[in-house]
Amino acid sequence: xxxxxxxxxxxxxxxxxxxxxxxxxxxxxxxxxxxxxxxxxxxxxxxxxxxxxxxxxxxxxxxxxxxxxxxxxxxxxxxxxxxxxxxxxxxxxxxxxxxxxxxxxxxxxxxxxxxxxxxxxxxxxxxxxxxxxxxxxxxxxxxxxxxxxxxxxxxxxxxxxxxxxxxxxxxxxxxxxxxxxxxxxxxxxxxxxxxxxxxxxxxxxxxxxxxxxxxxxxxxxxxxxxxxxxxxxxxxxxxxxxxxxxxxx
Amino acid sequence: xxxxxxxxxxxxxxxxxxxxxxxxxxxxxxxxxxxxxxxxxxxxxxxxxxxxxxxxxxxxxxxxxxxxxxxxxxxxxxxxxxxxxxxxxxxxxxxxxxxxxxxxxxxxxxxxxxxxxxxxxxxxxxxxxxxxxxxxxxxxxxxxxxxxxxxxxxxxxxxxxxxxxxxxxxxxxxxxxxxxxxxxxxxxxxxxxxxxxxxxxxxxxxxxxxxxxxxxxxxxxxxxxxxxxxxxxxxxxxxxxxxxxxxxxxxxxxxxxxxxxxxxxxxxxxxxxxxxxxxxxxxxxxxxxxxxxxxxxxxxxxxxxxxxxxxxxxx
Numbered sequence: 176x177x178x179x180x181x182x183x184x185x186x187x188x189x190x191x192x193x194x195x196x197x198x199x200x201x202x203x204x205x206x207x208x209x210x211x212x213x214x215x216x217x218x219x220x221x222x223x224x225x226x227x228x229x230x231x232x233x234x235x236x237x238x239x240x241x242x243x244x245x246x247x248x249x250x251x252x253x254x255x256x257x258x259x260x261x262x263x264x265x266x267x268x269x270x271x272x273x274x275x276x277x278x279x280x281x282x283x284x285x286x287x288x289x290x291x292x293x294x295x296x297x298x299x300x301x302x303x304x305x306x307x308x309x310x311x312x313x314x315x316x317x318x319x320x321x322x323x324x325x326x327x328x329x330x331x332x333x334x335x336x337x338x339x340x341x342x343x344x345x346x347x348x349x350x351x352x353x354x355x356x357x358x359x360x361x362x363x364x365x366x367x368x369x370x371x372x373x374x375x376x377x378x379x380x381x382x383x384x385x386x387x388x389x390x391x392x393x394x395x396x397x398x399x400x401x402x403x404x405x406x407x408x409x410x411x412x413x414x415x416x417x418x419x420x421x422x423x424x
Numbered sequence: 425x426x427x428x429x430x431x432x433x434x435x436x437x438x439x440x441x442x443x444x445x446x447x448x449x450x451x452x453x454x455x456x457x458x459x460x461x462x463x464x465x466x467x468x469x470x471x472x473x474x475x476x477x478x479x480x481x482x483x484x485x486x487x488x489x490x491x492x493x494x495x496x497x498x499x500x501x502x503x504x505x506x507x508x509x510x511x512x513x514x515x516x517x518x519x520x521x522x523x524x525x526x527x528x529x530x531x532x533x534x535x536x537x538x539x540x541x542x543x544x545x546x547x548x549x550x551x552x553x554x555x556x557x558x559x560x561x562x563x564x565x566x567x568x569x570x571x572x573x574x575x576x577x578x579x580x581x582x583x584x585x586x587x588x589x590x591x592x593x594x595x596x597x598x599x600x601x602x603x604x605x606x607x608x609x610x611x612x613x614x615x616x617x618x619x620x621x622x623x624x625x626x627x628x629x630x631x632x633x634x635x636x637x638x639x640x641x642x643x644x645x646x647x648x649x650x651x652x653x654x655x656x657x658x659x660x661x662x663x664x665x666x667x668x669x670x671x672x673x674x675x676x677x678x679x680x681x682x683x684x685x686x687x688x689x690x691x692x693x694x695x696x697x698x699x700x701x702x703x704x705x706x707x708x709x710x711x712x713x714x715x716x717x718x719x720x721x722x723x724x725x726x727x728x729x730x731x732x733x734x735x736x737x738x739x
Contacts, residue, residue: 237733422673
């Protein structure tokens with residue numbers, strides 16, 4: 176099971192256009208909404224109304240500042256599982272719960288056989304896997320496997336929830352193994368690229384780079400954001416804070 | 425990487441247990457110790473206690489410990505699975521060898537074969553433990569050729585310290601066992617120091633620019649985090665205290681883990697007014713503290729590539 180298929184019939188994946196993503200987080204919440212009731216249910220949130228809210232989400236959108244001064248720009252950067260062709264997250268799994276589907280290349284976790292050892296999350300360079308502390312198993316993007324083949328849905332809804340939700344059309348879904356598919360053409364036309372190609376995992380998902388800025392005359396400089404310190408609460412945290420102080424002397 | 429106590433205890437305790445198991449077996453096979461049933465009984469009991477506590481502790485950090493048996497199935501690709509299979513397999517020849525020792529069925533070729541098989545299985549098991557970490561390309565400080573052999577050498581060195589304690593308590597200690605501990609501890613120390621130097625001089629090959637693919641537009645700086653408090657990825661892989669205090673803690677690891685145990689083992693060679701078991705206890709307690717610091721650092725110092733998405737420039 177954790178051996179990778181020699182080849183996959185299709186290579187279903189996403190193409191994400193960094194030029195038009197506005198960082199609205201709509202795909203993030205739509206993903207959470209669908210998947211907390213779908214294949215990955217539940218996607219537990221810990222301490223949701225408290226001081227330290229966190230939980231399992233399958234899609235995250237970062238905001239980066241790139242470049243300096245007038246050449247600088249803000250890039251909103253969605254990050255989720257890239258459904259790699261040769262991923263280590265699958266082969267390191269000791270139970271066979273983590274697997275890559277032969278028919279369409281989707282990487283999934285079987286929640287009934289996952290032991291929650293978290294080794295797959297260590298093997299992933301993209302931070303795509305998030306452990307559900309409450310459910311005790313690893314959660315990850317399923318490419319909405321329970322939507323894309325679902326004949327009970329309207330055909331236009333048979334795409335991943337994030338793609339359906341994106342108000343700017345920055346997310347595209349299709350077969351990247353077919354060179355004639357719309358997504359493959361998009362990748363060719365726009366110079367789509369892999370994240371960390373040197374690591375050799377051959378991600379299926381591609382990113383389309385931001386286009387060159389047309390007008391830089393109105394650029395504004397922004398100060399570095401101040402970092403906030405988390406409150407130390409548990410005894411172990413206080414011990415390490417103490418050790419931190421002692422060792423810093 | 426977040427240094428989980430369960431995994432630190434697992435790797436250190438089971439390592440020392442397999443070290444003692446292998447060295448005690450070798451000592452018995454080569455007639456370096458008397459084949460006294462109670463020496464054997466105690467020695468194997470202590471080894472199995474360390475190994476079993478370690479293995480059980482490794483299941484504490486599982487989300488579903490009751491499914492742990494499934495981990496024996498994927499030995500074709502997974503070093504974690506191989507480690508599990510070998511850990512269980514090692515109980516068989518070593519257990520039969522231990523029974524032979526206790527009931528005085530020693531001397532035959534079957535007993536010798538079981539003994540040597542147990543030694544090889546113990547080494548392979550610890551090697552598999554090391555490979556769980558060494559096989560991860562995402563963590564530069566782990567994906568190094570030194571890591572798995574270092575696990576084996578540290579297991580042997582800590583096992584030798586335990587063997588000295590056992591032999592001094594039973595009054596069967598001989599200079600060879602003190603020398604074994606000194607040589608193993610000294611070589612483990614030098615190997616570990618060489619690893620630290622190599623890990624620091626090794627160039628970081630991944631950048632935030634490559635991770636996001638945005639390096640072509642200039643320096644990539646994290647501006648808006650995707651979540652307001654740390655998520656699982658940051659909790660598990662964003663640990664930093666270790667790197668800040670690495671130098672101090674490395675010194676403590678060397679002093680407690682190697683220098684004091686070596687000095688205490690050397691005292692056993694000299695005629696000291698203090699009882700020999702006392703020096704062996706000093707070596708064991710100090711070694712335990714040192715090796716726990718060493719293992720804590722192994723995790724805490726390791727930088728995961730995913731931190732590039734969260735503001736680190738290089739990994």
